[in-house]
Amino acid sequence: MSALDLVPGVRRMRPDDHFMVLSETDASPMHVGALILLAVPEADKAALTERLRVHFAERLPATPLQARLVQAPEGYDSDVWQDLGPLDMSAYVIEESDPTPDLAALRAAIARLNMVRLDLSAAPFKVHVFPHLAGDRAAIYIKQHHSVADGIGFQEVLRLLSDEAAPVPQRAADAVLPSPEPWRRLAEDRFAAEEDARAAQSSARKAALAALEAFKGQRAETPLLKMSGPTSARRSYATVSVPLDPFKATAKALGATVNDLFLACAAAALRAYLLKVDDLPETPLVINSSRSYRRADHGPFGNRITALHPHLATHIADPLERLRAIQASMAAELARGAFDEALLDALEKPFGARDRRAIFAERTSGGGRVLPGNLSLSNVPGPAGQRSFAGYRQLHNYPVPIIGSGRFLNITSRRSGENLDMGVIADAEKIADANEIATLFSAAVDDYANLAPQGERP
Numbered sequence: 001m002s003a004l005d006l007v008p009g010v011r012r013m014r015p016d017d018h019f020m021v022l023s024e025t026d027a028s029p030m031h032v033g034a035l036i037l038l039a040v041p042e043a044d045k046a047a048l049t050e051r052l053r054v055h056f057a058e059r060l061p062a063t064p065l066q067a068r069l070v071q072a073p074e075g076y077d078s079d080v081w082q083d084l085g086p087l088d089m090s091a092y093v094i095e096e097s098d099p100t101p102d103l104a105a106l107r108a109a110i111a112r113l114n115m116v117r118l119d120l121s122a123a124p125f126k127v128h129v130f131p132h133l134a135g136d137r138a139a140i141y142i143k144q145h146h147s148v149a150d151g152i153g154f155q156e157v158l159r160l161l162s163d164e165a166a167p168v169p170q171r172a173a174d175a176v177l178p179s180p181e182p183w184r185r186l187a188e189d190r191f192a193a194e195e196d197a198r199a200a201q202s203s204a205r206k207a208a209l210a211a212l213e214a215f216k217g218q219r220a221e222t223p224l225l226k227m228s229g230p231t232s233a234r235r236s237y238a239t240v241s242v243p244l245d246p247f248k249a250t251a252k253a254l255g256a257t258v259n260d261l262f263l264a265c266a267a268a269a270l271r272a273y274l275l276k277v278d279d280l281p282e283t284p285l286v287i288n289s290s291r292s293y294r295r296a297d298h299g300p301f302g303n304r305i306t307a308l309h310p311h312l313a314t315h316i317a318d319p320l321e322r323l324r325a326i327q328a329s330m331a332a333e334l335a336r337g338a339f340d341e342a343l344l345d346a347l348e349k350p351f352g353a354r355d356r357r358a359i360f361a362e363r364t365s366g367g368g369r370v371l372p373g374n375l376s377l378s379n380v381p382g383p384a385g386q387r388s389f390a391g392y393r394q395l396h397n398y399p400v401p402i403i404g405s406g407r408f409l410n411i412t413s414r415r416s417g418e419n420l421d422m423g424v425i426a427d428a429e430k431i432a433d434a435n436e437i438a439t440l441f442s443a444a445v446d447d448y449a450n451l452a453p454q455g456e457r458p
Contacts, residue, residue, distance in 0.1 A: 009083035009175025033143035033400035058167035075354025077187035208342035253452035268444035288373035382415035
């Protein structure tokens with residue numbers, strides 16, 4: 001813990017988290033989200049939004065969401081999160097008044113709201129409430145900025161906002177920031193104290209880069225498609241829900257993990273779609289995925305992930321051969337893990353925040369930086385048990401993921417009780433209807449179940 005972190009209610013932003021702020025563009029908002037379906041009786045819908053406002057207000061101080069981002073003077077030190085006092089919950093928990101009687105209309109609304117960036121000079125979250133779903137159902141769409149926490153950390157935020165967590169005392173007022181001169185002195189003390197640790201990290205990064213030379217050339221190159229290029233500012237959104245136990249049984253019968261099978265089903269869906277639109281490349285699609293390196297001493301929030309770029313073997317027609325190729329590619333990526341981790345989690349340096357802003361301003365000028373990988377796929381842990389919010393049972397917890405610059409699709413899955421719930425979000429200029437991918441994914445789940453050995457099928 002550094003000197004400034006000892007100022008009550010003020011927390012430094014790590015460079016990894018700052019990346020999530022700097023890489024954001026209007027075409028690629030950097031927030032993680034969830035579309036949560038709730039069981040809500042018709043008679044309760046009129047009061048639902050206000051009830052949720054009270055419920056969330058009672059739990060927000062336990063999360064990192066009741067804060068705002070403040071830049072350090074001259075960019076000498078890290079930017080910081082300043083804890084805030086009571087929020088006007090009507091500005092953060094917003095009722096969507098337009099009737100959304102079916103899930104198709106709801107998903108269209110989520111696609112639109114997903115493109116609205118969060119204002120980090122205020123608390124970095126929003127909750128949109130949809131009380132008017134047909135039947136005894138309602139929905140909330142909650143999003144938080146990726147700089148606050150990665151996908152796993154976001155699940156902890158949701159837990160703290162659920163009925164599982166008890167209300168906590170409200171803060172009386174905003175935390176007090178130091179003035180510029182004392183702030184700089186605190187930063188200078190911190191940089192001096194961390195000089196040896198920073199030098200050790202630099203040596204470890206050099207060793208990791210040397211070790212990664214052994215992996216050079218092993219990664220598949222990201223192929224160019226007709227739909228490659230800068231990501232547009234339009235989205236299409238769909239959902240998939242798969243019973244988890246049969247999915248696990250299929251994976252086990254095929255000698256695979258749940259994540260292996262998730263990737264294989266996505267590969268099958270993408271191969272079928274790209275064949276249909278005559279855009280299947282001769283080399284395999286490459287994905288952007290992630291691996292968590294979070295340890296107990298890291299705490300539950302912030303970003304603790306390394307990037308993985310396995311291929312999806314979409315050039316292979318046979319589904320079992322494709323599965324094995326995906327497993328081999330993922331194993332090769334995981335072998336790099338310890339070295340990739342050493343390149344991250346760097347300590348701050350003087351004027352680090354200022355220098356990063358200048359670097360990213362150059363990178364994103366002229367239409368945005370194109371990142372490696374054609375699409376993103378993530379499988380994030382979620383709660384095994386039942387969850388509720390303000391007394392209303394959660395039916396589904398669908399991810400609402402992001403699309404990085406230059407990619408055209410993201411499929412993210414997370415456990416929700418007995419289901420594996422997935423969110424499919426597409427660049428609508430390239431894939432007009434994300435539900436096409438969702439339908440093909442569901443078909444692939446059935447196809448792989450049918451390929452399991454007799455007697456071991458779910």
